[in-house]
Amino acid sequence: MSSTKVLPHPVAPSVTPAQSHALPRSLIGLMATGAGLSVASLYYSQPMLGVLAGDIGASGQATGLVPTLTQLGYALGILLLAPLGDRHDRHNIMLIKAAVLVLALLLAGLSPSLAVLLPASLLIGLSATLAQDIVPVAATLAAEAERGKVVGTVMTGLLTGILLSRVISGVVAEQYGWRAMFFIAAASILCIGLAIRRYLPRFQPSTTLPYHALLGSLLGLWRQHRALRRAAIAQGLLSVGFSAFWSTLAIMLHASPFHMGSAAAGAFGLAGAAGALAAPLAGHLADRKGPEVVTRAGAALAAMAFVMLSLAPMLSLNTQLGLLAAGAVLFDLGVQASLIAHQAVIYRIDPAARSRLNAVLFVCMFIGMSLGSVLASMLLAGYGWSAVTGFAALASLLALLVRCRR
Known part of the structure; x- marks a missing residue:
């Protein structure tokens, strides 16, 4: 070439x-x-x-x-x-x-x-x-x-x-x-x-495929590589919980008993950013210990954080706010650590197809985020915040199951 x-x-x-x-x-x-x-x-x-x-x-x-x-x-x-x-x-x-x-x-x-x-x-x-x-x-x-x-x-x-x-x-x-x-x-x-x-x-x-064949190869990569399917499904499930939390947080804080404005929801975004800052550490661990360990640990951490958040309505208002901030840091760390490790997995599959492999992973993530946003809005309206966090915990546990199954 x-x-x-x-x-x-x-x-x-x-x-x-x-x-x-x-x-x-x-x-x-x-x-x-x-x-x-x-x-x-x-x-x-x-x-x-x-x-x-x-x-x-x-x-x-x-x-x-x-x-x-x-x-x-x-x-x-x-x-x-x-x-x-x-x-x-x-x-x-x-x-x-x-x-x-x-x-x-x-x-x-x-x-x-x-x-x-x-x-x-x-x-x-x-x-x-x-x-x-x-x-x-x-x-x-x-x-x-x-x-x-x-x-x-x-x-x-x-x-x-x-x-x-x-x-x-x-x-x-x-x-x-x-x-x-x-x-x-x-x-x-x-x-x-x-x-x-x-x-x-x-x-x-890295390829001379025409455009239509290039798009068609996305399905071929999905069928050919089990590691890609596992990574995309697990990260998509984690994205369900991630989106469920962030898409309903502002609505929940605006309602009783908090009665907080949009600035408060933005402040929780800062807490989530603190979790994202640990992504390089997750990448370093994936290099040293292998990505499988990091994906499982990240999914487990996200599930634990969402279970913890589901208990928040039982506590005092100030304690709930502190728990929300801590939970945002923990599940964000878990989701982002898993994403970094999953990228390490797929980038090893075929170096000549990294853009397409990345596209498959992120399309599945986007589908998960869309589903999480829609379903969480329905759960919040019908059953309350505990239903949203319980749903997010279930999605994270399913992601952990995908990573643990052989």
Whole structure:
């Protein structure tokens, strides 16, 4: 296969998936920051919907389509665009997505009506899959002995972006307006795109499959590799509990007996971020002890945390709040540790198919998160918070069963 021409600006040489070496911390930091800022674009709109609806003259129900279309775009992007990383130079793909994401965020910030904001939101979701191109890049560049640790660090950036995006956008929207948040986000992605262009190397494609065959190979990979199926199913089940908690927390805190606002739910996001910061440790343990140990420990920790949270309504209000914060740290640590270990598992299956393997894993995660959000809303309305946490605990125990069965 012919090598890809290198741009004249100072970038590292072209690499193949088989080539890897010790990475400088600055490059790992760039990839972690890029993944976090990219995926954060999906969540900036959520705390701003109330302010946004009044400003553009749309109903609350109609404005709710904004985050829905953003998530839909992200799911479609993972399924339809992420596999292209195996077929084309990932360097070019990342630059194109960064440029499109900047334009989409600017369009959202300038939107005069919901008719413009909705397609902009869909485009934000599609191009925010830039984050899903950065993770396989980290796995390709990292040496075998440190791959789990490097991927864990990059995933820490991605997960921190998810958990802190709502807090940041709420503060910015309150101080400067909702449009300012989209403009700031566009500027941050522009900086990431320029850094990617200068410092990340080009990559030789690992397959020459045409696009339709590339997508068809996703099903083939699923059928061929049992390790991929186990990883995707287990992580999808853990994502059910993760989404069930975070999608209903604000509603639960707003109701009796807490009567707290959206800022309180954002503060619990900080507690979850503390758990995500341990992702590099999970990657290091996966490198040393093997990913199987980490996946089981992570699922067990998540299940234990949700069982603990199901007992919260029996306690005093202050004790409940402390238990919620502790539970958020513990189950978030468990879910993220399992994700890092599962990525270590799938990246060992076929280095030439890492983008497609990553796409399969994250599509299953997205399905789990969608199911968790829908079912948890129904459980909260019909049976209360204990039913939500009990449901999350059951999903986590099923994930542990998947990992323990031979």
